[in-house]
Amino acid sequence: MSTGEPTVSIIMNCFNGSRYLRQALDSVVAQTYRNWELIFWDNQSTDDSLLIVQSYKDPRVKIFINDHHTTLYAARNLAVGQVTGSLVAFLDTDDFWEVDKLSQQVPVFIDPEVGLVYGKYWFRDESGDSVYVGPAGDLPTGRILPTLLRSNYVGILTMIVRRSVLQKLDGPFKERYEVIGDTDLVLRVAKGWEIRAIERPVATYRWHDSNDTKIxxxxxxxxxxxxxxxxxxxxxxxxxxxxxxxxxxxxxxxxxxxxxxxxxxxxxxxxxxxxxxxxxxxxxxxxxxxxxxxxxxxxxxxxx
Structure with missing residues (x-):
């Protein structure tokens, strides 16, 4: 798509994520910002995940199948290697976005000092109720490394990061991690670049018994x-x-x-x-x- 607007490459890593996958995919396809590509990286799923994503005939949905199962952060790095856009976003198969997420965040990158943009998000329980919005209070913005060391504010489902920033880091994600790789990445970005925030929910995080943070x-x-x-x-x-x-x-x-x-x-x-x-x-x-x-x-x- 040639619109003059930056292309957002959306990373969706999947391993047996069929339960909530369609809602996640629908939230991408429904974006009011149209210049995106979805890098769907399947990590050797054995459920119906591939059948579901293959039912989407949108040419912006690009499907990759890993030849062997890897850890999550190894899979994230492999998927990042396939992006063509100048901006990179992440969405897991059990979460979903507000329809104007990209439209709200992409214009912030007009400032070349900005390396990452994030926002608030809903927490939804297994019954389907959106329980509350987090993080609480005003979101920090600017050169905020000290603040982020004191508290975790940035949910990966809300953030967009410049591809050029990822390329300047020592690898986007540290593959020895299974859980904290998102926060580690955000801290490394915050050390060198400004971070901006959208003061409203741009996504929904689904809280359930299979979340890595719980198990x-x-x-x-x-x-x-x-x-x-x-x-x-x-x-x-x-x-x-x-x-x-x-x-x-x-x-x-x-x-x-x-x-x-x-x-x-x-x-x-x-x-x-x-x-x-x-x-x-x-x-x-x-x-x-x-x-x-x-x-x-x-x-x-x-x-x-």
Whole structure:
């Protein structure tokens, strides 16, 4: 399509996603912004996912079938390698967009300093009810790395990122991750570029028992420990004003795994990958403090 408007390449990774797939696809086809392509990357599905997507005869829907099953972030990277647009968006098969999502966000990229645009989103439960809108309050915008280190604001289903930005990073997604790769990507983008926000819901996140964030809670904590003990990450972020807040969040998450899951693996990883004895003691002491707080009921662990 030659309209003079930037092409948005939409990445949809699929593995046995037939349950909600049609609603996700319909929300793409219905976009009021018309200059898009859908990179549908099937990761060896065994359900009806391929039959469903093949029923869409729109030439903008481009179907790729992986020759072997990979992790999610490996599949995301492979799909990114197929894009032709200057802007890249992501939509999972169980989520869906508002019809004007792209129309609202694409014009923001007229500012060359902007690397990523995101927005609010609805949370919908399995009954189909849209429960609430998040994140709460005004969304941060600008050079916001310290803010994003303190709290996770950017949902991947709402964001669009410049393809040129992804090309300048050390790989879009770190394939060793299974859960935190989205947040890790956003933090790396925020280090070098401005981020802008749309102050209203542009998508709906479906909350159900198969969400990775629900079934991989311990893995989530282990990956944040990996992030914290990665020397490259430390060099990149340790001087940011928000780094200490992120480190505290990680200690709390490790403590929650101990209290809620009776799982000590994240703490063992945190201990074993410390550089010296003083660091080992410091980290274990901090986690122990939060374990004590949770056990005496001063704070109730909500995740993990």
């Amino acid at each position: 991989k809670a311990v893995r989530h904590a282990e990956e944040w420990v990996d992030w914290l003990t990665d020397t490259g990450r430390l060099r990149a972020f340790i001087d940011s004003p928000g780094f200490e807040s992120r480190r505290t969040m990680i200690y709390k998450e490790v403590a929650r795994c101990i209290v809620r899951k009776k799982n000590w693996e994240p703490l063992k990883k945190l201990y074993s990958e410390s550089q010296n004895w003083s660091e080992k003691v410091f980290r274990v002491l901090n986690v122990s403090i939060y374990v004590s707080i949770y056990l005496v009921g001063r704070g109730q662990p909500k995740t993990c």
